[in-house]
Amino acid sequence: IYFACDLSPNSLKLAKRGFELSNLDGEFTNADAEHLPYASNSFDLVYSHGVLHHTPSLEVALTEVYRVLKPGGKAIIMLYAKESLTYLGIQIYGRLRLLYLKYKLGQSDFNILLGLPTNNKKLTLDTIISNSTDGVGNPLANIYSKTELIEVFHEFSKVEFEKHYLPSAKLSTLRNIIPRRLKYWLGRKIGGFWYIKVLK
Numbered sequence: 001i002y003f004a005c006d007l008s009p010n011s012l013k014l015a016k017r018g019f020e021l022s023n024l025d026g027e028f029t030n031a032d033a034e035h036l037p038y039a040s041n042s043f044d045l046v047y048s049h050g051v052l053h054h055t056p057s058l059e060v061a062l063t064e065v066y067r068v069l070k071p072g073g074k075a076i077i078m079l080y081a082k083e084s085l086t087y088l089g090i091q092i093y094g095r096l097r098l099l100y101l102k103y104k105l106g107q108s109d110f111n112i113l114l115g116l117p118t119n120n121k122k123l124t125l126d127t128i129i130s131n132s133t134d135g136v137g138n139p140l141a142n143i144y145s146k147t148e149l150i151e152v153f154h155e156f157s158k159v160e161f162e163k164h165y166l167p168s169a170k171l172s173t174l175r176n177i178i179p180r181r182l183k184y185w186l187g188r189k190i191g192g193f194w195y196i197k198v199l200k
Contacts, residue, residue: 002019003027004029005031005036012029012030016028033061034060036064036065041071043070044074046068046075049078053079053142053143054140054141066155066156073199073200076196076197077198078193078196079193079194079196080143081143081145081163081191081193082143082148084192086192090133098127129143157200158199159196161195163189163190163195165191166186
């Protein structure tokens with residue numbers, strides 16, 4: 001049996017429907033990653049893809065992952081990568097896109113859309129990142145360097161890092177020209193996603 005938890009009821013509803021279509025059994029719980037509703041030493045595997053970079057404290061969430069894993073248990077976690085083509089694009093294209101949106105909407109409506117105080121006039125890098133990774137209005141997204149991640153994964157006995165993902169939609173004119181091996185190599189060097197495999 002599989003256990004799924006998410007802060008978003010809608011995400012849980014979609015996951016449940018996916019399980020039904022695949023004839024899989026699962027238990028679905030509305031909870032946040034910093035307070036997992038499971039007993040310690042419960043799971044052989046914890047899998048998180050594109051979730052934990054949206055939590056305020058990655059370190060607290062990882063402490064919870066460590067707690068619920070059985071001794072020798074494995075976790076696979078995807079987080080956004082700072083040393084990446086995606087991050088560079090966010091700093092340039094993401095900033096320009098949001099500045100254009102602010103120009104079109106006006107300061108007050110722009111702030112409301114982004115969930116900022118209506119009198120806010122400063123567009124910080126954190127705001128740009130959050131609104132460029134998962135869409136305008138996304139409240140929080142964090143991007144991590146390998147050095148930062150080594151520090152927060154210190155509890156685990158074994159940690160392996162792999163980097164993947166090139167934003168193919170943004171490279172649409174090149175994706176059919178670049179050989180597959182080169183795309184794979186580029187993904188490992190400047191890809192936007194960290195895949196971290198750890199053992200308790």
